[in-house]
Amino acid sequence: MPKPRTDGALPLVLALDPDARLPLHARIGDALRAAILARRIARGARLPASRVLAEDLGCARGTVLAALEQLAAEGYLTAQAGSGTRVAATLPDDVFAPPGLPSADPIPAPSVLSRRGMALTAPPRRVDRAAPTDPDAFALGRPALDGFPFAVFARLLQAEWRHGAPPSHPLGDPRLRRATAAYLSATRGVACEADDVIVTAGIRQSLRLMAQLLLDPGEAALVEDPGFPGIALALAEAGIRPVPVPVGPGGLAVGRALARVPDARLAVVTPAHHYPLGHAMSLENRLALLAWAEGTGAWIVEDDYGGEYRYAGRPLAPLRALDRGGRVIYAGSFSKVLLPALQLSYLVLPRGLAGAVRRALVAAGPASSGLGQGALARFIDEGHLGRRLRRTRTLYAERQAALVAAARAHAAGLLEVEAQEGGMHLVARPGPAWPAGLDDVAAARACAEAGIATVALSAYHADPGAAAPGLLLGYAAVPERAIAPAVLRMAEVLRAASART
Template sequence: MTTRRRRPALPLQLDLAPSQAGPLRRLDASLHGRVREALRDAILAGRLPPGQRLPSSRGLAEDLGCARGTILLAIEQLVAEGYLTTRPGSGTRVAETLPDDLSVPRSPASRTAPSPATPVLSRRGAALASTCGEESDEPIPDAFALGRPARDAFPFETWARLLQAEWRAGPPAQIHPLGDPRLRRALAAYLSAGRGVACSEEAVIVTASIRQSLRLLAELLLEPGEAAYLEEPGFPGLGHALRSAGLRTVPVPCDAAGFSIARARNLEPGARLAVVTPAQGHPLGATMSLENRLALLAWAEARDGWIVEDDYDGEYRYAGRPLSPLHALDRAGRVLYVGSVSKVLMPALQMSYLVLPETLVAPVRRALTGGGGLASIIGQGALARFIAEGHFSAHLRRTRRLYGQRQAALVAAARDLLGDRMEVPPRDGGMHLVARPVAGTRFDDGRAVEACARAGLATTALSPHFSDRSLAEQGLLLGYASVPERAIVPAVRRMAEALRGMDDAGPR
């Protein structure tokens, strides 16, 4: 007689009722989102302790009365966020170390535990810890956060179906350090047809982030101590990636025509690497002129140099078609093209890509094969199907229209509610706007960010994006892609009140 194994019982009841939070709170009305939030809340409250094994996805689906694909998508997001772990033969378990800073002890014994020692960081560690980035381990509201796509526009049911098909097929027989071949093939087809980046699947590498791609390239192409050009202002994380690879960074002030290699060479003639964002410079949105593009390509060929083109949100252009990348003009194989899937779809994917010139494919392949892969294999197969079946292109078209509408709504609301203290002009593309203080007014963007945070708004200061503080400009960066149109006016009104309260408090 065969005894049927009982699945592990879930030691709690999950509350899957939709949240009643206001429009400025992060909402997730989808069923898989409510499953994820309920499991996450149970983990943080200690009802699911570290190491606790979860029932099978099929068993959870039966217990909760929903589709197995819904459970799989919720579990995949929690794995990507660090709350759950999966290992062959061990099932899905609660992670031993959670990403959140738990201020409430989860057991009586933990109340008497000694306080951890304050770490003494190296100079490099202190610099990394002070990075002004666009990502945070702390949960923050989506209102005006940078780099957050629209969760309400993502086709979760389609994604769940594709993910379920991948899980049903089982894990790939071989782990490819360069990425799932199906995904590399799908990305090559999309980039060639949709972005004008002619490439083969062999030239496409799947990575975890743009910064990891940049560090890998810096270590492969340059010697420690060599110089690399960066745009000024720019995303601070790129500079940290280069310096962590041992390079000297040379910030090059940019104007309305974008990065100028002539200006860069006047500052440091010996550099052999330039990291640029030609489509729309971060954070001010300048587009590199054709003259500057051609001059940069000529410099790279003559200097035996390299250009890293960061096309972080080049797909989002609201006036005409998206601009062709610098890569499309490259005839000498000097442009290394990097892009992000996470910023287009959802941050939990933690997936970017790198397109290499033919001459670099073999060296990068050997480096990655010897050092291990850079991106998690989870979700790569589903993403390959998502792109190949046309869902990715359809999502881009849908969100391009949606983000254009949300930008217009933010500009109008800022004009009506913030016009006496901040100017928020529209932009031709991107996923954020720059709010600048009205001329003649005193403004401290660091204090403004703190005031907005107390009001539940995730704004970002402009001034830390300048490495030369004597050139730093004051302002706020307002991400609008993730903010539903109905929430924009209340959010801007709340911002106006927060800034007014900062004025009433006076200078510190």
């Protein structure tokens, strides 16, 4: 009976050429070298101990040591006391490779891929981001983690794991679906039951699923311009043609949209808090959108991004709450309000659609991990989510006010930052002192080099070159004490950029 492995390294599968006229240690070395160059063994990865390798290969330990010593002499392996033998971080092939050769796999020639494949593998529009020097200043989509009840959530996770997590369910853990339905009915005015809710891994997965079930390849869907690029990408992945429609202060104007695409079969909108501009969709546009969907048999996906966070005025009812024809699919996320690591979102389906979607998902099998869903259900049922939302509404309102005040104090004339009634970020528009010739992409890049994670507004437009410039500043995760220093540093960076433009 083989002895259990104790070195912690993963077992290796090496294919040795039985016909090669080479000593065994040379064949072992060739197989290891080939595995490293093929990236089957990652750089920096720890190799099993020589004794374990010898047992796995059925040879003497001295044979394995000879192979390892040769590879170390060639620069493929490093050996350190207490750390074992590891693959080198820099390989000899990196040093001696001819200049200009790609380090990653080449992009397949157009003849290899379908038209859809070429669209899916095209390089995405670049959105410069950076790890900030100050905590999360000013990264987008990150909730505050200070004050999060980690101990409570850890206790709930431990209780779930102690009893064994239930098997993944195609629709999501029934406990989480019940808790989500109760939460939405009470706090967002979305009347629903557990059978109407499905759990997904994010808005992109949700959109792909809905587009594949409701539309045929080549049909058109209306998307907001500017808008989150991942929405158009998810639709394209499902074979749907996304059509960008300009968004004004009242949100997406239906009449203008249908004049461009009269045969559209789907609209994806963010009515509560448009992403990224922050507008709320007017009641007139909401009713017009609902009338269009009901009259033509089209569908609406309502992404309730930021709907939980409103700091002024009365809370806005979701589009779903106004829907009488069963045409609105409501989408939300726990990752944005709690922990990004959760990777849990949800859809609330109209009654007439829920049965068909359930059958499709059951046939397709589990779509998202069930791990942690039971803990999140108890987190909601025990009132922790409600308390967290109440606290962060106050916290985010204070941080937004601090950001507006810091911009006026340290970037007056350079950036114009206006308060909004809700959300987790603000738009900084160029002021009269903005450096001439500096576009927002270059500005975001300069900020990134200084450790400030701004994002260029133009990157969210279908035609970045024709877009009004601006910088998106997420404030939710930034401690109030860090906001003014970060704005001051950002202003210094942008003023210095004028010397380079």
